Amino acid sequence: MNVEAAAQAIADAERIVVLTGAGISTDSGIPDFRGPKGIWTKNPAAEKASHISHYLDDPEVRRAAWLNRLDAQVWTAEPNLGHECVYELERRGRLHAVVTQNVDGLHQAAGHDPENVIEVHGTVRFTRCWNCNDRRPMSESLDRVRAGEADPPCLVCGGILKSDTISFGQSLVPEVIDRALRVSEECDLMLAIGSTLSVYPAANCVPTAKRTGSTVIILNGQPTEMDRHADHLLIGQIADILPDLVRRTK
Incomplete structure (x- = not known):
């Protein structure tokens, strides 16, 4: 070297x-994803939420994902x-x-x-609607989760919101x-x-x-x-x- x-x-x-x-x-x-202390190593359910088909098809996966986002280390990093x-x-x-x-x-x-x-x-700092493509700061949706919305829908069309990141299975x-x-x-x-x-x-x-x-x-x-x-x-x-x-x- x-x-x-x-x-x-x-x-x-x-x-x-x-x-x-x-x-x-x-x-x-x-943390990284697959290392000894990786996000997916410690929480396999989080890896499931990273697959777009699971996220779109299963409301329980989305609700768990929103709860995980609330306390994600990225917000204090x-x-x-x-x-x-x-x-x-x-x-x-x-x-x-x-x-x-x-x-x-x-x-x-x-x-x-x-x-x-x-x-x-992509970025975790924003959300994007899977249906209408509306994009806005992630903080707005997290405030809605804290207020009691377990799986907040898009405010424009009512569609599914996800972080504006590229999930597995997503182009x-x-x-x-x-x-x-x-x-x-x-x-x-x-x-x-x-x-x-x-x-x-x-x-x-x-x-x-x-x-x-x-x-x-x-x-x-x-x-x-x-x-x-x-x-x-x-x-x-x-x-x-x-x-x-x-x-x-x-």
């Missing part, structure tokens, strides 16, 4: 795309040093875009211009994933942080960047499925390596 060489590559880059996964948010207290380091690249004018697989909104909370953050799996928004792949083609450096790079099509951002001649840096706590594409492979704690990496590029 050569942090100095990776830092030099970042220093030489002008259009950096950062791809982030769950690993960048664990230091903010947001704050950006950590990893998010701040990524924002530092934007502040320096070197960031082309952030492509994130996360739905927590912590990149925007760290200071990023929302236009620079591409959320390929990605074509314009969003197309933009993620486009910025990956346009960058001169791809920095993948905290992702196993095993969930597609988001993981395709890495080989897309490599194919168009970009330098690829992968930083993760464990090996990924895309390590073969890395020009610089950094395995270890994100909270230790990323600040050192960004500091060396000043």
Whole structure:
């Protein structure tokens, strides 16, 4: 692992795309999904609610999902040093875009211009009606649950509300994933942080960047499925390596 060489590559880059996964948010207290302390490991019912067919067909699944949303750790989580380091690249004018697989909104909370953050799996910060597509802040629906509505319907058409995230069995928004792949083609450096790079099509951002001649840096706590594409492979704690990496590029 050569942090100095990776830092030099970042220093030489002008259009950096950062791809982030769950690993960048664990230091903010947001657990991953399938790890030893993962959300789905500890609560299999929560995984069931993440499948769109179960969510739409079973009112009990929806009611449980709304109760889980009330106490979700994301509402008290704050950006950590990893998010701040990524924002530092934007502040320096070197960031082309952030492509994130996360739905927590912590990149925007760290200071990023929302236009620079591409959320390929959506966001928990909003709800969307499955029927009419009405979108509004999640806080409004959570207030309704606290007031006694176990499964609050859409205020516009009465349809089923869900978080504005992409569930299993649900199609990605074509314009969003197309933009993620486009910025990956346009960058001169791809920095993948905290992702196993095993969930597609988001993981395709890495080989897309490599194919168009970009330098690829992968930083993760464990090996990924895309390590073969890395020009610089950094395995270890994100909270230790990323600040050192960004500091060396000043």
